[in-house]
Amino acid sequence: MPDFPDNDYTQRFIFEESDVRGELVALERSYAGVLAKHDYPEPVAQLLGELLAAAALLVGTLKFDGLLVLQASSSGPVSLLMVECSSDREIRGIARYDAEQITPDAGLRDLMPDGTLTLTVDPRQGKRYQGVVALDGVDLSESLTSYFALSEQLQTRFWLNADGTRARGLLLQQLPADRLTDPEDRAASWQHVTTLASTLTAEELLSLDNETVLHRLFNEDAVRMFDIQPLQFRCSCSRERSGNALVSLGLEDAQQLVIEHNGSIEIDCQFCNQRYLFDATDVAQLFSGGGVDSPSDTRH
Numbered sequence: 001m002p003d004f005p006d007n008d009y010t011q012r013f014i015f016e017e018s019d020v021r022g023e024l025v026a027l028e029r030s031y032a033g034v035l036a037k038h039d040y041p042e043p044v045a046q047l048l049g050e051l052l053a054a055a056a057l058l059v060g061t062l063k064f065d066g067l068l069v070l071q072a073s074s075s076g077p078v079s080l081l082m083v084e085c086s087s088d089r090e091i092r093g094i095a096r097y098d099a100e101q102i103t104p105d106a107g108l109r110d111l112m113p114d115g116t117l118t119l120t121v122d123p124r125q126g127k128r129y130q131g132v133v134a135l136d137g138v139d140l141s142e143s144l145t146s147y148f149a150l151s152e153q154l155q156t157r158f159w160l161n162a163d164g165t166r167a168r169g170l171l172l173q174q175l176p177a178d179r180l181t182d183p184e185d186r187a188a189s190w191q192h193v194t195t196l197a198s199t200l201t202a203e204e205l206l207s208l209d210n211e212t213v214l215h216r217l218f219n220e221d222a223v224r225m226f227d228i229q230p231l232q233f234r235c236s237c238s239r240e241r242s243g244n245a246l247v248s249l250g251l252e253d254a255q256q257l258v259i260e261h262n263g264s265i266e267i268d269c270q271f272c273n274q275r276y277l278f279d280a281t282d283v284a285q286l287f288s289g290g291g292v293d294s295p296s297d298t299r300h
């Protein structure tokens with residue numbers, strides 16, 4: 001359990017008189033954890049925060065047991081944003097960028113022109129699912145909203161903001177028709193809640209608590225809030241996984257790498273910068289099926 005679960009959580013709500021559900025996310029410690037080992041320029045840290053918020057919202061929305069990956073890539077100044085969130089609610093993320101090309105006020109279209117957004121759901125059991133959409137919205141919220149417009153029958157909208165300290169998001173999604181069966185009523189209620197949600201400013205979303213946000217937006221609608229569900233930053237890298245990557249190279253190539261790198265191979269986790277070292281003895285042991293000894297994990 002995280003020390004302060006109140007800082008990092010999602011919270012669901014439903015509208016009691018229409019077929020719409022919602023979810024809010026707030027990330028602070030986990031966002032700091034993702035940013036800690038990297039010196040991201042502000043616009044990159046903002047985009048990464050928005051993608052973290054989106055992944056956290058999606059993990060609560062898509063019912064699955066496994067890993068959700070959101071990946072945005074482009075040939076522009078930011079070549080990659082990647083966020084992983086597990087159904088155990090552990091999140092990590094990374095950005096790759098060319099610092100020289102990044103200006104302080106750059107938006108998504110400047111940073112990732114002609115980009116694509118890929119959503120992957122990798123369940124522990126069953127088939128992996130992947131969907132791709134052009135990253136052509138003015139921001140990540142709009143791009144994700146169009147992803148769902150293309151792939152889901154139920155309308156879904158996102159509002160995402162991050163400022164380098166807090167990452168926040170709001171999601172609204174239609175539920176199958178139940179309370180409102182008349183199509184016109186249904187469309188009108190969706191229009192009503194999304195129009196109201198769109199009045200929320202980035203500053204409000206970033207600074208107000210959930211209850212205040214919902215009251216400010218929907219004070220004329222009956223909204224029921226559920227318990228918060230904590231999330232935390234955790235990198236899933238391990239010495240064992242790095243060792244497996246070496247095994248997949250084959251013995252000869254792994255031995256060759258040891259020689260080329262003066263006696264030990266360094267494998268750095270791209271997410272958290274943890275370094276795993278493998279010398280000739282480790283490599284021999286890996287290929288003999290003996291696995292890896294964990295005490296040598298942090299030989300910096």
Ligand SMILES: [Zn+2]
Nearest residue numbers: 235237269272
């Ligand atoms: Zn790691």
